[in-house]
Amino acid sequence: MIESVEELCARLVRFDTTNRGHGQGRGERVAAEFVADRLTDAGLKPVLLERAPRRSNVVARVSGARPELPALLVQMHLDVVPADPDEWTVHPFAGEIRDGYVWGRGAVDMKDMCATVLTVVSRWAAEGRVPERDIVLAFVADEEDTGAYGAHWLVVDHAELFEGCAAAIGESGAHTVPTRRSDGTLVHLYPIGTAERGVSHLLLTATGRAGHGSRRNDDNAVVKLVDAVHRLAAHEWPVHLTPAVRAFLERTGAALDVPVDLSSAEGVDATIARFGVAARMVENTVRNSTRPTVLSAGYKVNVVPGLAQAQVDTRVLPGTEDTFLGEIDRLLGPGVRREFLTDQAPVQARVDSPWFDAMAVALRAHDPAAVVVPYCMGGGTDAKAFAKLGIECFGFAPLRLPEGFDYRAMAHGVDERVPVDGLRFGVEVLDRFLSG
Ligand SMILES: [Zn+2]
Numbered sequence: 001m002i003e004s005v006e007e008l009c010a011r012l013v014r015f016d017t018t019n020r021g022h023g024q025g026r027g028e029r030v031a032a033e034f035v036a037d038r039l040t041d042a043g044l045k046p047v048l049l050e051r052a053p054r055r056s057n058v059v060a061r062v063s064g065a066r067p068e069l070p071a072l073l074v075q076m077h078l079d080v081v082p083a084d085p086d087e088w089t090v091h092p093f094a095g096e097i098r099d100g101y102v103w104g105r106g107a108v109d110m111k112d113m114c115a116t117v118l119t120v121v122s123r124w125a126a127e128g129r130v131p132e133r134d135i136v137l138a139f140v141a142d143e144e145d146t147g148a149y150g151a152h153w154l155v156v157d158h159a160e161l162f163e164g165c166a167a168a169i170g171e172s173g174a175h176t177v178p179t180r181r182s183d184g185t186l187v188h189l190y191p192i193g194t195a196e197r198g199v200s201h202l203l204l205t206a207t208g209r210a211g212h213g214s215r216r217n218d219d220n221a222v223v224k225l226v227d228a229v230h231r232l233a234a235h236e237w238p239v240h241l242t243p244a245v246r247a248f249l250e251r252t253g254a255a256l257d258v259p260v261d262l263s264s265a266e267g268v269d270a271t272i273a274r275f276g277v278a279a280r281m282v283e284n285t286v287r288n289s290t291r292p293t294v295l296s297a298g299y300k301v302n303v304v305p306g307l308a309q310a311q312v313d314t315r316v317l318p319g320t321e322d323t324f325l326g327e328i329d330r331l332l333g334p335g336v337r338r339e340f341l342t343d344q345a346p347v348q349a350r351v352d353s354p355w356f357d358a359m360a361v362a363l364r365a366h367d368p369a370a371v372v373v374p375y376c377m378g379g380g381t382d383a384k385a386f387a388k389l390g391i392e393c394f395g396f397a398p399l400r401l402p403e404g405f406d407y408r409a410m411a412h413g414v415d416e417r418v419p420v421d422g423l424r425f426g427v428e429v430l431d432r433f434l435s436g
Helices: 005-014 029-041 111-127 151-157 221-234 243-256 265-273 276-281 321-332 354-366 383-389 420-435
Strands: 019-021 047-050 056-062 071-077 101-103 135-140 165-170 177-180 186-196 198-207 289-297 307-316 336-344 370-377 392-395 417-419
Touching: 005 029, 005 101, 005 111, 005 420, 029 047, 029 056, 029 111, 029 135, 071 111, 071 383, 101 420, 111 135, 111 420, 135 151, 151 383, 165 383, 177 276, 186 243, 186 276, 186 354, 186 383, 198 221, 198 321, 221 289, 221 307, 221 321, 221 336, 243 265, 243 276, 243 370, 307 321, 321 336, 354 370, 354 392, 354 420, 383 392, 417 420
Parallel strands: 071 135, 071 165, 165 392, 186 370
Antiparallel strands: 047 056, 056 135, 101 417, 177 186, 186 392, 198 307, 198 336, 289 307
16 A cells, blocks of 8 residues: 655654755654655665764665666755744644645655655555666755765765766656736746756955044055955956856746747846746846855954955855856955855756656646746756766656645745645656656
């Protein structure tokens, strides 16, 4: 008897795998052991790997009928971000199923996909089916922090587990983005992630001459830093259309029947403004960004400090890495030093590829109205780790969502939940895609 996908998802939610960052949190072990048991029940031989106690990763390989084909990696994470029960309608770790939804932290990020994948492999075992190619399943730790106990560790210390994998699917993509045309017709957009901006967190340091606040000081670290931070924040980064974004704009524009003008920055911005709710899928990925987030300097109002620091969240589009840093340095000017707190390169898979086409076919098989488009993620996932192995990474976690369901407010938000029929749709789409 196979457990329903919603029950599996609810059970996974009940394992509190909160990741508080900096190695703090409960760890993923209880969830990992549960997943490993399910995989074993499905006839697989999962391995549990921990870089530190309780920070567990589970990896298993499903042998395909045609091992000569390139293998496919399915990468998921078991950890979740914190949730404050006082803010929620239900307890975030109760794993309740009510009103057609599974409620709880991790319901869309991303115990939903863990549950759909476990359901697919259990079904294969029960029906005696095997996929065409080898499928590697990775349920990892620590995605919600640095990945140092999860994907980024595995690709360095256990790269052999991913031998032969040419492509990977993971979170952030293939969920319905229901969008209205101007005539009211509903369009079922399904954006598949084919790229991610790179993430660099910069620490800026200005030094100067410390002294009394009442005296003239032409070498004030606070002034130098504030000027540089302002130049960086106020800079209008140019529009740069990556292949994923260009294809998204052209194909979404055609589906929504709105004019598409990609000949200038104004044209691009005006095009995006016509996209309705789908604008959110692209508005942050037509430009690089440099957003100051942390400032620190000084300790007393009448003392000029000798040092001032700022942190800046910077995001870089694939193909612009070479010029981006040079431009940042020009804006910072002399007297401000920069160093990286985080530096993860952008990732990019092919938009026009057999992988993408097969994903689109699987989606359309179960939603004939699906309009499948590529898109670029504004932030990042564990794809950044797996791409280092030369694996082409896609955001493909199929889920059917009703109109008005604010998917983006769910991940890391209050009252995170996922529709039960959306999960069932995910099982069917994944079964089809992974079998082929
Ligand atoms: Zn996630």
